[in-house]
Amino acid sequence: MTVLVSGAGPTGLALACGLLRRGVDVRVVDAASGPASTSRALIVQPRGAEVLERLGALGNLPERGIAATTITFHEQMRDLVVVRAGEIPVRGSDRSILMVSQAQVEEQLRQRFRELGGTVEWGRELTGIDASADGVRVTVAGSGAGRVDWVVGCDGAHSAVRKLGGFGFPGKAVVERFALADVHVDLPLGRDGTHVWAHPDGFLFAFPLPGADLWRLMAPAPSEHVDTLDLLRGRVADLLERKVEFTGTEWVSIFRIQRRMADRYRAGRILLAGDAAHINSPFGGQGMNTGLGDAENLAWKLVMVVEGIAGEQLLDTYEAERRPVASEVGTGTTLLTRGALGADILTRTLRDRVALPILRRPAVQRRILEVGSQLGVSYRGGPLGSGARWAGTRSSVGAEIDSVRPGDRVPDMKCQLLQGDTVALYRALDGHWALLAPEGSPLPSPASLGPEVVRLVADVREPLLVRPDAHLAWRSSTADPDPDSTLKRFSVAAPR
Secondary structure (H helix, E strand, O other): OEEEEEOOOHHHHHHHHHHHOOOOEEEEEEOOOOOOOOOOOOEEOHHHHHHHHHHOOOOOHHHHOEEOOEEEEEEOOEEEEEEOHHHOOOOOOOOOOEEOOHHHHHHHHHHHHHHOOOOEEEOOOEEEEEEEOOEEEEEEOOOEEEEEOEEEEOOOOOOHHHHHOOOOOOEEEEEEEEEEEEEEEOOOOOOOEEEEEOOOOOOEEEEEOOOOOEEEEEEEOOOOOOOHHHHHHHHHHHHHOOOOOEEEEEEEEEEEEEEEEOOOOEEOOEEEOHHHOEEOOOOOOOHHHHHHHHHHHHHHHHHHHHOOOOOHHHHHHHHHHHHHHHHHHHHHHHHHHHHHHOOOHHHHHHHHHHHHHHHOOHHHHHHHHHHHHOOOEOOOOOOOOOOOOOOOOEOOOOOOHHHOOOOOEOOOOEEEEOOOOEEEHHHHHOOOEEEEEOOOOOOOOOOOOHHHEEEEEEOOOOOEEEOOOOEEEEEOOOOOOOHHHHHHHOOOOOOO
């Protein structure tokens, strides 16, 4: 069986790597003439880094990026609030927020895709889709028509797959015009994090990018025509109370911030992921990371369906698990955007007199960082979870392994292979399921998964079955007496 992935951005490449490493034939096409060189997204949250690590695609990104240790809110050159992210480690992970260009993330994913034997077909726009119950006939510009078994649209906000597949994309604009520029400039600011200034016309954001003097500047733009560089140069000069000169420009853009979500993630053999399925405000750095989470969740489910281990109904759990996550991200980033920009005097007053003072509290800072990390994403309330009240929302981050329930993320831990070698859980997964048991305990064998399972000895009280995306599927203290009972109850195991 062949899966056609439209879009060679982070989501499409992550999905393609997840499929190809398990032997699923995958074809990746992209309408662009070649890889993007502009940075676009620039934040990899701890969960995003974990997904890349499990794919074998993290590489040297931590060394190439900037560990964001602070978020500083200024009034002119006076510091109002400093969120010391580097001093508030997120429980359950030793990773910090990483500021690195999306172009570099894509480069690392392309390298991994090539290692697995894949090739991206550039300049190949998907122009036709005709789906049936047993396959999809596709037309690709430059290569004609052909037939594949599945099509996944990872082709961004203007997705051709979404349009050709007849998906709706309801939503609305949050901010009509926003100015962005990646510029070379000498600023009297620390390059260890983000800088934010309140301004009568809205916030100004300055993000350090890898390089000696490269910064991303962002600010609301007036509705009338304005030169982006002049706008940002003037705004920075006003706030820093000094003359500012840009010595070079890497990228300039005026864009609209929107919140939209596809009316469904699956229509038969056509699926959507990443920005093709949902777009939100870039505030909070959640977009690319949410897309990576979509890709990992969908990849292992498509693998099981293609291999005949599961029926197609398993793919319905993809939307059930991931849609609530995107919805929550959209709500949070929209509120953050409107609060930060202060569209009216009441919002600005609440922002300056209430929100910023509260933000000085360490407990508040920790909670914000934990939510942004996406490490607490849980599928407890979904069809593969324990049925608890969480439904794609956040459970407690960094919970001890004994309190993790089906649907929760399992933190990385040291384990032992049966032959005695020590291995990290995430490295051992490699797209497989993992069965963990205490030393000396018999390992139950989920026959329905066959060779899909890696058996490990770990510091746990009871046997656990971990999904390929590092979420718990089963533990022996639950109502199901063995892993196969859980798998069959959720219709994961289909007759071969």
